[in-house]
Amino acid sequence: MNNQVNDAPLTLRDVAAAAGVSLATADRVINGRPGVSAKTATKVQEAVQRLGFRPLAAAAELARARSWRFAVVLPGGGNRFMMDIADNIRAQADWFRARRIGVEIVETDVFDADTLAAELTTLPGRFDAVALVALDHPRIRAAIDDLVEAGMAVVTLVSDAPSSRRQHYVGIDNIAAGRTAGSLVGRFLGPARNGEPGGSVGIVTGSGSLRDHAERRFGFGQVLAEEYPHLTRLIPVEGRDDPERNRDLVRRMLADTPDLVAIYNTGEGSVGIGEALAEASLARRILCVGHELTPATRRMLLDGTFAALVAQDPGHEARSTARVLHALVTGQEIVAAQEHIRVQVILRDNLP
Amino acid sequence: MNNQVNDAPLTLRDVAAAAGVSLATADRVINGRPGVSAKTATKVQEAVQRLGFRPLAAAAELARARSWRFAVVLPGGGNRFMMDIADNIRAQADWFRARRIGVEIVETDVFDADTLAAELTTLPGRFDAVALVALDHPRIRAAIDDLVEAGMAVVTLVSDAPSSRRQHYVGIDNIAAGRTAGSLVGRFLGPARNGEPGGSVGIVTGSGSLRDHAERRFGFGQVLAEEYPHLTRLIPVEGRDDPERNRDLVRRMLADTPDLVAIYNTGEGSVGIGEALAEASLARRILCVGHELTPATRRMLLDGTFAALVAQDPGHEARSTARVLHALVTGQEIVAAQEHIRVQVILRDNLP
DNA sequence: CAGTTTTTGAGTTGCGCACCTCAAAACACC
DNA sequence: GGTGTTTTGAGGTGCGCAACTCAAAAACTG
Numbered sequence: 001m002n003n004q005v006n007d008a009p010l011t012l013r014d015v016a017a018a019a020g021v022s023l024a025t026a027d028r029v030i031n032g033r034p035g036v037s038a039k040t041a042t043k044v045q046e047a048v049q050r051l052g053f054r055p056l057a058a059a060a061e062l063a064r065a066r067s068w069r070f071a072v073v074l075p076g077g078g079n080r081f082m083m084d085i086a087d088n089i090r091a092q093a094d095w096f097r098a099r100r101i102g103v104e105i106v107e108t109d110v111f112d113a114d115t116l117a118a119e120l121t122t123l124p125g126r127f128d129a130v131a132l133v134a135l136d137h138p139r140i141r142a143a144i145d146d147l148v149e150a151g152m153a154v155v156t157l158v159s160d161a162p163s164s165r166r167q168h169y170v171g172i173d174n175i176a177a178g179r180t181a182g183s184l185v186g187r188f189l190g191p192a193r194n195g196e197p198g199g200s201v202g203i204v205t206g207s208g209s210l211r212d213h214a215e216r217r218f219g220f221g222q223v224l225a226e227e228y229p230h231l232t233r234l235i236p237v238e239g240r241d242d243p244e245r246n247r248d249l250v251r252r253m254l255a256d257t258p259d260l261v262a263i264y265n266t267g268e269g270s271v272g273i274g275e276a277l278a279e280a281s282l283a284r285r286i287l288c289v290g291h292e293l294t295p296a297t298r299r300m301l302l303d304g305t306f307a308a309l310v311a312q313d314p315g316h317e318a319r320s321t322a323r324v325l326h327a328l329v330t331g332q333e334i335v336a337a338q339e340h341i342r343v344q345v346i347l348r349d350n351l352p
Numbered sequence: 353m354n355n356q357v358n359d360a361p362l363t364l365r366d367v368a369a370a371a372g373v374s375l376a377t378a379d380r381v382i383n384g385r386p387g388v389s390a391k392t393a394t395k396v397q398e399a400v401q402r403l404g405f406r407p408l409a410a411a412a413e414l415a416r417a418r419s420w421r422f423a424v425v426l427p428g429g430g431n432r433f434m435m436d437i438a439d440n441i442r443a444q445a446d447w448f449r450a451r452r453i454g455v456e457i458v459e460t461d462v463f464d465a466d467t468l469a470a471e472l473t474t475l476p477g478r479f480d481a482v483a484l485v486a487l488d489h490p491r492i493r494a495a496i497d498d499l500v501e502a503g504m505a506v507v508t509l510v511s512d513a514p515s516s517r518r519q520h521y522v523g524i525d526n527i528a529a530g531r532t533a534g535s536l537v538g539r540f541l542g543p544a545r546n547g548e549p550g551g552s553v554g555i556v557t558g559s560g561s562l563r564d565h566a567e568r569r570f571g572f573g574q575v576l577a578e579e580y581p582h583l584t585r586l587i588p589v590e591g592r593d594d595p596e597r598n599r600d601l602v603r604r605m606l607a608d609t610p611d612l613v614a615i616y617n618t619g620e621g622s623v624g625i626g627e628a629l630a631e632a633s634l635a636r637r638i639l640c641v642g643h644e645l646t647p648a649t650r651r652m653l654l655d656g657t658f659a660a661l662v663a664q665d666p667g668h669e670a671r672s673t674a675r676v677l678h679a680l681v682t683g684q685e686i687v688a689a690q691e692h693i694r695v696q697v698i699l700r701d702n703l704p
Numbered sequence: 705c706a707g708t709t710t711t712t713g714a715g716t717t718g719c720g721c722a723c724c725t726c727a728a729a730a731c732a733c734c
Numbered sequence: 735g736g737t738g739t740t741t742t743g744a745g746g747t748g749c750g751c752a753a754c755t756c757a758a759a760a761a762c763t764g
Contacts, residue, residue: 363750363751364750364751379751379752379753382751385752385753389761407750407751408749410750411749411750412750412751412752413751414749414751414752415750415751415752415753416752416753417752417753
């Protein structure tokens with residue numbers, strides 16, 4: 001085992017010498033410039049491998065001496081989770097400045113394909129790279145492909161468009177997130193007991209047009225059907241992530257479903273669910289699992305209204321977005337493990 | 353709301369001009385060199401504030417033109433989690449090289465205060481910074497303080513020594529981790545039913561000399577006592593993180609405790625617990641919660657022997673260690689949110 | 705006031721690389 | 735052989751800053 005992680009600093013000059021070529025030629029190979037014979041290029045690449053040369057990041061960055069413009073396209077409106085992402089992007093101002101990156105946060109109606117597509121077409125020329133919360137819709141897919149075609153680096157954020165040509169997705173595996181929620185509900189309710197029916201599980205979801213919620217419902221249903229068949233799944237109700245709609249929907253659900261034992265909310269607006277339960281004096285008696293850590297869900301986790309949250313870290317996503325876009329435009333490698341966004345389970349006890 | 357995250361790049365030259373001083377004077381202020389009157393220094397600092405100047409990291413790094421030597425002190429022996437950390441440190445070789453950082457991984461007997469203290473005294477002069485898995489022991493505390501006194505940057509890793517002068521701790525809140533395990537056990541076992549006794553919960557722990565295991569036991573006990581008083585906690589048994597010892601201890605536990613319903617392992621060697629349960633055909637019938645994701649615990653999570661794991665991400669810890677040490681030696685700021693290590697709950701469904 | 709110390713300005717060097725020019729050398733082709 | 739093309743070498747410039755020198759200016763001292 002080699003415990004010496006690395007050795008004396010190497011420069012491009014050392015590589016050139018080792019390969020028996022001039023500095024200019026070594027530079028041409030390293031930076032993929034034309035006018036080098038295949039034979040010579042191989043010699044240089046071998047020397048790079050052999051010596052383990054990597055350009056000093058600081059020097060490369062300084063010498064490149066160009067600045068970048070990134071756009072981050074987020075849904076407008078009061079979505080708390082998206083506001084958290086925006087805040088975390090802003091909190092990186094120093095990081096961006098130190099890399100000569102100008103960032104603009106563009107708010108738009110992500111739920112409307114035409115609006116979003118129109119917004120996207122304005123980006124080339126103004127920006128070098130873009131991160132967007134994607135709608136998985138043919139028009140958006142085409143718009144994303146046009147951006148890539150125009151030479152922009154494109155990553156999807158939170159909600160993916162896997163069939164597009166986007167270079168990277170910054171977000172969680174939403175099927176796994178839904179499955180996790182399903183396991184938590186099933187486990188927390190406990191096994192079926194002789195003679196006792198399992199009860200019904202209500203599902204509150206957002207608009208259904210973003211891929212993430214659909215995938216969560218799918219994963220949730222999968223686990224409940226396979227592992228907890230004694231539980232009855234109600235038909236999902238759509239509250240568009242709006243607390244007031246959710247409150248009304250849950251009121252009706254409580255009235256219509258005497259054997260309701262649990263509620264899963266695939267999206268935002270969990271606070272409305274808490275209100276409806278409190279009105280009916282059923283808080284803590286009906287098991288609730290939701291998504292994302294916000295001031296409201298934090299409070300409901302602490303007071304026991306919600307038993308658990310499935311969450312993704314908006315700070316991690318903001319930083320990952322920044323790193324990935326930077327790596328894409330500067331041609332650096334992406335550290336997959338670092339950029340993998342975890343599906344977090346948050347209980348009262350491991351609240352950050 | 354300002355959606356323009358940052359503006360045109362500034363140089364030190366701009367700051368000097370804005371402050372009405374020469375470049376040399378601005379440089380003296382920025383880098384804390386002597387020979388500047390308080391009045392002038394204030395002028396420059398105000399200009400820095402007003403313009404929002406930050407030295408371009410790449411240029412500063414390049415100009416500083418010095419290399420660093422980091423040591424990472426880990427326990428020797430086959431601890432899988434520690435091996436993961438070491439592997440992740442090695443995986444960062446490129447990152448280190450790009451910053452002129454040489455890293456040496458030092459394996460030693462972290463559990464023996466004399467050995468560890470002796471190892472630590474050899475570091476000053478050979479290294480600029482050190483990360484170590486700390487024993488919370490007066491001798492180690494003194495040794496750490498000596499390192500800081502000698503001008504080294506010191507961070508503790510995984511297990512902290514909070515009363516020492518170490519600049520940072522890279523690891524999780526182990527009390528929260530223990531509480532989380534306690535909540536999972538309590539919740540998964542379900543509420544007390546009329547007439548049914550709650551049953552006994554076994555606790556398997558490591559050596560007890562590292563702070564982390566003690567804190568986990570404490571947090572676990574806290575939650576069980578407060579929230580699940582119907583459960584009986586057995587006296588913790590010490591298996592020194594060794595699978596074979598753990599197996600023997602659990603064999604005896606099973607024989608002695610007819611009403612055993614759950615086992616919590618605060619440390620490594622969970623595979624021994626699985627073996628003992630399998631022998632007795634009790635796997636999946638006794639609820640198990642353990643720590644850290646390894647090939648063995650992953651397997652037991654998938655086959656249902658373990659219901660959940662409480663984990664910390666060794667990759668994150670390795671990267672955080674690198675970033676924090678680098679920030680400490682170069683005088684950069686530490687992004688607290690980025691370096692906060694999360695207490696993760698891992699179920700079968702959100703396995704990374 | 706002269707003499708001393710402190711403060712400031714002006715300037716240089718080099719970090720390692722990207723990017724460029726220009727000329728020389730090697731090669732291909734007829 | 736000569737011509738044209740490709741490949742290679744040599745060298746320069748600048749990125750923004752750190753770190754330094756040296757001299758000039760300003761601020762104190764008695």
